Amino acid sequence: MEISDRVSVMRAGKYITTVDKKDTNPTDLAKLMVGRDVNLHIKSGNAVKPGEVVLKVDNLWTSGEKEISKIRGISFEVRAGETVGIAGVDGNGQSELIEAITGLRKVEKGTVTLSGKDITNFAPKKAREAGLSHIPEERNVRGLNRSMSIEDNLVALKFDLEPFTKHYTRNKKEVRKFAEDLIEKFDIRPKKADVITQSLSGGNAQKIVIAREVDAGGDLLIAAQPTRGVDIGAIESIRTTLENVKKDGKAILLVSADLDEVMDMSDRIVVMYEGKITGILNAKDATKEEVGLYMLGQAEQDRKES
Numbered sequence: 001m002e003i004s005d006r007v008s009v010m011r012a013g014k015y016i017t018t019v020d021k022k023d024t025n026p027t028d029l030a031k032l033m034v035g036r037d038v039n040l041h042i043k044s045g046n047a048v049k050p051g052e053v054v055l056k057v058d059n060l061w062t063s064g065e066k067e068i069s070k071i072r073g074i075s076f077e078v079r080a081g082e083t084v085g086i087a088g089v090d091g092n093g094q095s096e097l098i099e100a101i102t103g104l105r106k107v108e109k110g111t112v113t114l115s116g117k118d119i120t121n122f123a124p125k126k127a128r129e130a131g132l133s134h135i136p137e138e139r140n141v142r143g144l145n146r147s148m149s150i151e152d153n154l155v156a157l158k159f160d161l162e163p164f165t166k167h168y169t170r171n172k173k174e175v176r177k178f179a180e181d182l183i184e185k186f187d188i189r190p191k192k193a194d195v196i197t198q199s200l201s202g203g204n205a206q207k208i209v210i211a212r213e214v215d216a217g218g219d220l221l222i223a224a225q226p227t228r229g230v231d232i233g234a235i236e237s238i239r240t241t242l243e244n245v246k247k248d249g250k251a252i253l254l255v256s257a258d259l260d261e262v263m264d265m266s267d268r269i270v271v272m273y274e275g276k277i278t279g280i281l282n283a284k285d286a287t288k289e290e291v292g293l294y295m296l297g298q299a300e301q302d303r304k305e306s
Contacts, residue, residue, distance in 0.1 A: 001026060009033055034233040041264055042239040050267070051080035054219050054251035055101070060110035062100040068274040069093045071100060073110070076270050076280060078220065083242070083252040085266030085283070087259060088295050093275035094255050095137060098224050101253075102134050103127045104142075115219050128157070133218035135209055137225040137255070143209040146198035150188065151179030153197055153208050157216055186211040187237060203234030210238055214245055221245055224255045239265060259288060273297040 001007075001021060009016040009032040016032055030038040055078040064070035071093050078084045086094050099105035101112050103124040112120045119130050128134075136142035144153050155175050158164055163174040179193040188207045189200075197205060206226070213221060223242060227235045242265060246252055256262050262269060266283040271294035279294040 001029075011035055030232050033231070034236075038232055038236050041260070042236070042243055050082040051249065053077045054080050054115055055253060056111075056113040057097075057101065058111045058113070060097070060100060060112065061108045062096055062105055063108065064093060064096050064275060066091065069096050070275045071096050072275045074272075074275075074277055075110075076277065078251045078253050080219070080251050081246060081249045082267045083246050083254055083265055085262035085269045086253065086255040086272060087262045087269050087291055088272035090257055092272050092295075094272060095224075096275075097272070098134075098137070098222060098253075098255060101127075102132065102222060128216070128218070131219040133213040133216045133221045135213050135221070135223045135226050137228065139206055139209050144197050144205060146205075147196065149194050149196055150183065150200075150208060151175055151193035154179045154182050154193075154212050154215075157212060182211045182215060186214075186241070201231065203230035206230050206234060206238065210241055214241060218250070220251045220253065222253045222255075225257060226254070227256070227258065227261065259291065263288070263291070271295055 004021050006018055006020055007024065007029060008018040009029065011033055019029075027038075057077070058075050060071055060074045062071045069091055074097065076084065086097070088094055096105055100107050103119075103122045103126070107120050110120070111118055114127070114130050114132055117130055119127050119132070122130065124134075140146060145156070152159075155164055155178055158178075159170070159175075164171055164178065176193055180191075182188070183191050183193060186207050188211065189204050197208065200208075206229075210226065221242075226238050226242065230238070239261070242252060242254070254262065254265055263283055263286065269281045269283050269286055269291060270277055271279045271281065271291060273295060274297065278297055281291065281294070
């Protein structure tokens, strides 16, 4: 919309139409791209009153990829039936925070508690067994085995459990049924369980990760950049799924570089700057301008000066 004079739209490998920019708008273009009305502003609802504390991060310190991303004394909580969003300019410690919680980075000081159990420095598998589900920010690095099929990726957390395995032998029929059920439920395309994952679009590849982690049913779902690099239709689907997970009474920790997504999907917003929390805001009352000041550390500086 910013640089074009005319826009040609393709959908499912076919040419749909060409329109003059002056005669269209983002909403109409999204409808042409997906083939139906699209709602990207799915607001956080109040269907579930926040319950008991599920995740408690207390005085957490850990190393960073660079100086400004070191985690320095972070503390916050996420309750059942609540989405807490992490906002901040990329590179200010969001990735390191998630890695520390999920067991991918060593915690140097402080504790991570999940449903009352101390999981500090648990290995990722052990953290999962304690009730943590994780949508990683880099799906092709930590979320998928791209050389394997859709069904292999969907069953990855359960492949060694009955009914998928019995006496060290894979039950192909049960694996296929399980995969086909999730493919249908999460609208993964193509609807063929044996298709290799690397041939899929970004949106459908991400749906595999979403489906697997939501199906795992953990008390806490960490969603890191859940809609990064996916198409408009998949964005709507993923945001709707996350909202439904919250309505089911689960706790969600959302990290996104999309400020609109954080503000729309969250009940509370934790703002980070240079590895520290500069503010924890009620999403309904927060404005972009206010969040932006906290993201740049300016609000905290103004508070100190006053």
